[in-house]
Amino acid sequence: MTTKIADTNKTPTKLDTILERLRHKKGASLEALEKVTGWQPHSVRAALTRLRKKGNIIDRDKNAKGITVYKIAKVAD
Numbered sequence: 001m002t003t004k005i006a007d008t009n010k011t012p013t014k015l016d017t018i019l020e021r022l023r024h025k026k027g028a029s030l031e032a033l034e035k036v037t038g039w040q041p042h043s044v045r046a047a048l049t050r051l052r053k054k055g056n057i058i059d060r061d062k063n064a065k066g067i068t069v070y071k072i073a074k075v076a077d
Contacts, residue, residue, distance in 0.1 A: 014036075018033055018051070023072050027069035030044055033070075056074065059073045
């Protein structure tokens with residue numbers, strides 16, 4: 001049986017980048033996540049769904065300007 005060793009020097013994926021942005025105190029809007037990944041809105045929403053399926057809890061709220069922002073409430077174990 002082969003043991004896989006985690007590569008600590010790996011380049012962060014776009015999903016990692018989204019998760020990092022969701023950890024910010026103010027969260028991240030869909031538009032901000034689109035800009036950082038270069039993805040279309042439907043792809044960003046699919047990534048959010050993928051993160052939820054992995055066990056992450058993502059809150060959705062509106063900021064003072066009425067823009068929907070996403071924040072990570074709990075990271076999956």
